[in-house]
Amino acid sequence: MKWFAAALASMAALAGAVPLASAELGPLCGTGRNAAICFASVDRSGKLSYEQRAQLAAAAPVAIDIVGSRRFARELAAFHAAMPKRWVERNRYWRGFDPAEAPKTIRAAFAGLHIDTRGGARARRAARFGDNLAYEGSTDPRTGERFILLNRYRVDRPLEGLVATYVHEAAHKAGYSHRSGQTPDQKCEPPYVMAQLARKLADPEGWPSFAASKNACRFWRDMPDAL
Ligand SMILES: [Zn+2]
Numbered sequence: 001m002k003w004f005a006a007a008l009a010s011m012a013a014l015a016g017a018v019p020l021a022s023a024e025l026g027p028l029c030g031t032g033r034n035a036a037i038c039f040a041s042v043d044r045s046g047k048l049s050y051e052q053r054a055q056l057a058a059a060a061p062v063a064i065d066i067v068g069s070r071r072f073a074r075e076l077a078a079f080h081a082a083m084p085k086r087w088v089e090r091n092r093y094w095r096g097f098d099p100a101e102a103p104k105t106i107r108a109a110f111a112g113l114h115i116d117t118r119g120g121a122r123a124r125r126a127a128r129f130g131d132n133l134a135y136e137g138s139t140d141p142r143t144g145e146r147f148i149l150l151n152r153y154r155v156d157r158p159l160e161g162l163v164a165t166y167v168h169e170a171a172h173k174a175g176y177s178h179r180s181g182q183t184p185d186q187k188c189e190p191p192y193v194m195a196q197l198a199r200k201l202a203d204p205e206g207w208p209s210f211a212a213s214k215n216a217c218r219f220w221r222d223m224p225d226a227l
Contacts, residue, residue, distance in 0.1 A: 025057035030064030037064050037107055040114045040145070047117055052155050056115055059162035064110050066201045067167060067194075073103045075197055083188075083219050093177050093189040102194065105174035106167060113170065114147035117155065127153035131182075134165045136172040146173060160203035168195035188217035196220070 029038035039060045043053050066072055077099040080088075088094045118135060126132040135149040148169040155162075171191035178189035186192060196216055200207045211220045 025054055028057060028060040030061055030068055032065070034064050034068040034107070037068065037111050039064075039110060040112050042115045043117050044114060044147075045117065047119060047152060048155060055159075056150070056155060056162060059159050059166060060115070062159060062202055063163045063166040063170075063198060064107065066163065066198050067103050067106050067110070067170075069201070072197060072201060073100065075201075076102060076194065079193065079197065079219075079223065082223055087188075091185075091189065093179065097176075097190060102171075102174070102176070102190070106170050106194065109146075109170040109173035110166070112146065113173065114145060115166070116147045116149050117152040118149040119152040123151045124153055127151050133157075133161075134169050136169055148173075158203070158206075160199045160206065163202045164195040164199040167198040168192065171195070184214070184218060187215065188219055193217055 025042060027038065028040070028042065029035055042056045042060070048056070080094075080097065080099045083094075116137065123132075133151050133154045135151075137146070137148040139146050148166070150165065157165075168191045171194050176190040176194070178186050178191050180186070187196075196210075199210060203210075210216055
Protein backbone atom coordinates (compact mmCIF):
# COMPACT_ATOMS: atom_id res chain seq x y z
CA MET A 1 0.00 0.00 0.00
CA LYS A 2 3.03 2.27 -0.25
CA TRP A 3 1.85 3.75 -3.59
CA PHE A 4 -1.42 4.69 -1.96
CA ALA A 5 0.24 6.53 0.91
CA ALA A 6 2.51 8.26 -1.59
CA ALA A 7 -0.45 9.24 -3.77
CA LEU A 8 -2.26 10.51 -0.72
CA ALA A 9 0.76 12.52 0.35
CA SER A 10 1.18 14.10 -3.08
CA MET A 11 -2.54 14.90 -3.19
CA ALA A 12 -2.25 16.53 0.21
CA ALA A 13 0.79 18.45 -1.00
CA LEU A 14 -1.10 19.61 -4.10
CA ALA A 15 -4.04 20.69 -2.00
CA GLY A 16 -1.48 22.40 0.23
CA ALA A 17 -3.22 21.12 3.29
CA VAL A 18 -3.13 18.46 5.97
CA PRO A 19 -6.94 18.53 6.47
CA LEU A 20 -7.43 16.28 3.44
CA ALA A 21 -5.48 13.55 5.16
CA SER A 22 -7.11 14.21 8.54
CA ALA A 23 -10.61 14.09 7.07
CA GLU A 24 -9.97 10.53 5.89
CA LEU A 25 -9.37 9.35 9.42
CA GLY A 26 -12.88 9.92 10.71
CA PRO A 27 -13.88 11.87 13.79
CA LEU A 28 -11.58 11.91 16.78
CA CYS A 29 -14.55 12.35 19.13
CA GLY A 30 -16.27 10.17 21.65
CA THR A 31 -19.77 8.84 21.08
CA GLY A 32 -23.12 9.33 22.83
CA ARG A 33 -22.76 11.62 25.79
CA ASN A 34 -19.05 11.99 25.00
CA ALA A 35 -19.65 13.19 21.44
CA ALA A 36 -18.60 16.73 22.25
CA ILE A 37 -15.14 15.61 23.43
CA CYS A 38 -12.70 15.42 20.52
CA PHE A 39 -8.97 15.11 20.07
CA ALA A 40 -7.70 17.83 17.71
CA SER A 41 -5.49 15.86 15.32
CA VAL A 42 -3.23 12.89 14.72
CA ASP A 43 0.36 13.19 13.48
CA ARG A 44 0.45 16.83 12.42
CA SER A 45 3.96 16.39 11.06
CA GLY A 46 2.71 13.77 8.61
CA LYS A 47 5.58 11.37 9.29
CA LEU A 48 3.46 8.24 9.72
CA SER A 49 1.93 6.01 7.07
CA TYR A 50 -1.78 6.27 6.42
CA GLU A 51 -2.31 2.93 8.16
CA GLN A 52 -0.43 4.08 11.25
CA ARG A 53 -2.42 7.31 11.41
CA ALA A 54 -5.66 5.39 11.05
CA GLN A 55 -4.57 3.12 13.89
CA LEU A 56 -3.86 6.06 16.19
CA ALA A 57 -7.13 7.72 15.20
CA ALA A 58 -9.16 4.57 15.93
CA ALA A 59 -7.97 4.53 19.54
CA ALA A 60 -9.09 8.13 20.18
CA PRO A 61 -12.88 7.60 20.47
CA VAL A 62 -12.31 4.43 22.50
CA ALA A 63 -10.19 6.31 25.05
CA ILE A 64 -12.74 9.11 25.34
CA ASP A 65 -15.69 6.75 25.75
CA ILE A 66 -13.91 4.58 28.31
CA VAL A 67 -12.81 7.45 30.53
CA GLY A 68 -16.29 8.97 30.20
CA SER A 69 -18.01 5.73 31.19
CA ARG A 70 -19.69 5.09 34.53
CA ARG A 71 -17.76 1.86 34.76
CA PHE A 72 -14.40 3.62 34.63
CA ALA A 73 -15.47 5.99 37.41
CA ARG A 74 -16.85 3.12 39.49
CA GLU A 75 -13.81 0.87 39.10
CA LEU A 76 -11.38 3.70 39.72
CA ALA A 77 -13.15 4.57 42.98
CA ALA A 78 -13.19 0.89 43.97
CA PHE A 79 -9.49 0.43 43.19
CA HIS A 80 -8.57 3.58 45.08
CA ALA A 81 -10.57 2.44 48.10
CA ALA A 82 -9.05 -1.04 48.00
CA MET A 83 -5.40 0.08 47.83
CA PRO A 84 -3.36 -0.46 51.01
CA LYS A 85 -4.20 2.56 53.16
CA ARG A 86 -0.72 3.12 54.54
CA TRP A 87 0.92 2.91 51.14
CA VAL A 88 -1.48 5.49 49.73
CA GLU A 89 -1.01 7.84 52.67
CA ARG A 90 2.74 7.80 52.21
CA ASN A 91 2.62 8.30 48.45
CA ARG A 92 2.70 11.94 47.46
CA TYR A 93 1.29 11.26 44.00
CA TRP A 94 -1.98 10.05 45.52
CA ARG A 95 -2.29 12.97 47.91
CA GLY A 96 -5.61 14.74 47.48
CA PHE A 97 -6.72 12.32 44.78
CA ASP A 98 -10.46 12.48 44.16
CA PRO A 99 -11.65 9.43 42.20
CA ALA A 100 -14.88 11.19 41.23
CA GLU A 101 -13.01 14.18 39.85
CA ALA A 102 -10.17 12.37 38.05
CA PRO A 103 -12.16 10.94 35.09
CA LYS A 104 -13.71 14.36 34.48
CA THR A 105 -10.36 16.12 34.41
CA ILE A 106 -8.86 13.52 32.05
CA ARG A 107 -11.91 13.77 29.80
CA ALA A 108 -11.42 17.53 29.73
CA ALA A 109 -7.70 17.08 28.97
CA PHE A 110 -8.56 14.98 25.89
CA ALA A 111 -10.57 17.83 24.38
CA GLY A 112 -8.51 19.68 21.79
CA LEU A 113 -5.41 17.56 22.41
CA HIS A 114 -3.12 16.93 19.44
CA ILE A 115 -1.65 13.45 19.11
CA ASP A 116 1.76 14.21 17.65
CA THR A 117 4.73 11.92 17.14
CA ARG A 118 8.41 12.20 17.86
CA GLY A 119 11.30 10.65 15.98
CA GLY A 120 15.04 11.10 16.25
CA ALA A 121 17.87 9.25 17.92
CA ARG A 122 16.50 9.42 21.44
CA ALA A 123 13.10 8.04 20.45
CA ARG A 124 14.81 5.33 18.42
CA ARG A 125 16.91 4.31 21.41
CA ALA A 126 13.87 4.32 23.69
CA ALA A 127 11.97 2.15 21.21
CA ARG A 128 14.81 -0.32 21.03
CA PHE A 129 15.15 -0.70 24.77
CA GLY A 130 11.42 -0.74 25.48
CA ASP A 131 11.67 2.53 27.32
CA ASN A 132 9.36 5.49 26.61
CA LEU A 133 6.42 4.79 24.33
CA ALA A 134 5.23 8.37 24.60
CA TYR A 135 6.04 11.74 26.07
CA GLU A 136 3.88 14.21 27.87
CA GLY A 137 4.52 16.95 25.32
CA SER A 138 3.65 20.50 26.23
CA THR A 139 1.69 23.54 25.19
CA ASP A 140 2.55 25.67 22.18
CA PRO A 141 3.40 29.04 23.72
CA ARG A 142 2.13 30.92 20.65
CA THR A 143 -1.16 29.16 19.97
CA GLY A 144 -1.96 27.60 23.33
CA GLU A 145 -2.38 24.24 21.58
CA ARG A 146 -1.70 21.22 23.78
CA PHE A 147 -0.05 18.09 22.43
CA ILE A 148 1.29 14.72 23.46
CA LEU A 149 4.10 12.97 21.64
CA LEU A 150 4.06 9.31 20.72
CA ASN A 151 7.32 7.55 20.00
CA ARG A 152 7.20 7.27 16.20
CA TYR A 153 8.92 3.88 16.25
CA ARG A 154 6.43 2.35 18.66
CA VAL A 155 3.05 3.27 17.20
CA ASP A 156 2.32 -0.20 15.83
CA ARG A 157 0.68 -1.42 18.99
CA PRO A 158 -2.70 -2.97 19.77
CA LEU A 159 -5.62 -0.63 20.35
CA GLU A 160 -5.66 -1.17 24.12
CA GLY A 161 -2.00 -0.14 24.33
CA LEU A 162 -2.68 3.10 22.49
CA VAL A 163 -5.76 3.78 24.62
CA ALA A 164 -3.64 3.30 27.75
CA THR A 165 -1.00 5.70 26.39
CA TYR A 166 -3.58 8.42 25.67
CA VAL A 167 -5.02 8.08 29.17
CA HIS A 168 -1.56 8.15 30.78
CA GLU A 169 -0.40 11.25 28.93
CA ALA A 170 -3.75 13.04 29.34
CA ALA A 171 -3.53 12.28 33.07
CA HIS A 172 -0.28 14.26 33.11
CA LYS A 173 -2.05 17.12 31.34
CA ALA A 174 -4.71 16.94 34.04
CA GLY A 175 -2.00 17.38 36.68
CA TYR A 176 -1.43 13.78 37.84
CA SER A 177 2.10 12.58 38.26
CA HIS A 178 4.29 9.63 39.19
CA ARG A 179 7.85 9.05 40.27
CA SER A 180 10.51 8.51 37.63
CA GLY A 181 12.75 5.57 36.94
CA GLN A 182 10.45 2.67 35.99
CA THR A 183 10.10 1.37 39.55
CA PRO A 184 7.44 -1.13 40.64
CA ASP A 185 5.87 1.58 42.80
CA GLN A 186 5.61 3.90 39.82
CA LYS A 187 3.21 1.43 38.18
CA CYS A 188 0.85 1.97 41.12
CA GLU A 189 0.73 5.75 40.79
CA PRO A 190 -2.23 7.65 39.30
CA PRO A 191 -1.33 8.04 35.58
CA TYR A 192 -0.30 4.38 35.39
CA VAL A 193 -3.28 3.04 37.34
CA MET A 194 -5.77 5.00 35.27
CA ALA A 195 -4.10 3.87 32.05
CA GLN A 196 -4.18 0.27 33.28
CA LEU A 197 -7.88 0.55 34.07
CA ALA A 198 -8.58 1.95 30.58
CA ARG A 199 -6.62 -0.96 29.12
CA LYS A 200 -8.66 -3.40 31.17
CA LEU A 201 -11.94 -1.99 29.83
CA ALA A 202 -10.59 -1.83 26.25
CA ASP A 203 -9.36 -5.41 26.30
CA PRO A 204 -11.07 -7.49 29.01
CA GLU A 205 -9.78 -10.74 27.54
CA GLY A 206 -6.14 -9.70 27.63
CA TRP A 207 -6.45 -8.20 31.10
CA PRO A 208 -5.68 -11.23 33.31
CA SER A 209 -2.29 -11.76 31.68
CA PHE A 210 -1.51 -8.04 31.69
CA ALA A 211 -2.51 -7.73 35.35
CA ALA A 212 -0.09 -10.53 36.17
CA SER A 213 2.79 -8.79 34.39
CA LYS A 214 5.36 -6.39 35.80
CA ASN A 215 3.75 -3.58 33.79
CA ALA A 216 0.67 -3.66 36.01
CA CYS A 217 0.40 -2.25 39.51
CA ARG A 218 0.97 -5.12 41.93
CA PHE A 219 -2.16 -4.15 43.90
CA TRP A 220 -4.40 -5.36 41.07
CA ARG A 221 -3.25 -8.88 41.90
CA ASP A 222 -4.60 -8.64 45.46
CA MET A 223 -7.94 -7.15 44.47
CA PRO A 224 -11.16 -9.12 44.46
CA ASP A 225 -12.13 -10.57 41.06
CA ALA A 226 -15.05 -8.21 40.73
CA LEU A 227 -12.61 -5.35 40.15
ZN1 LIG B 1 4.18 9.44 32.76
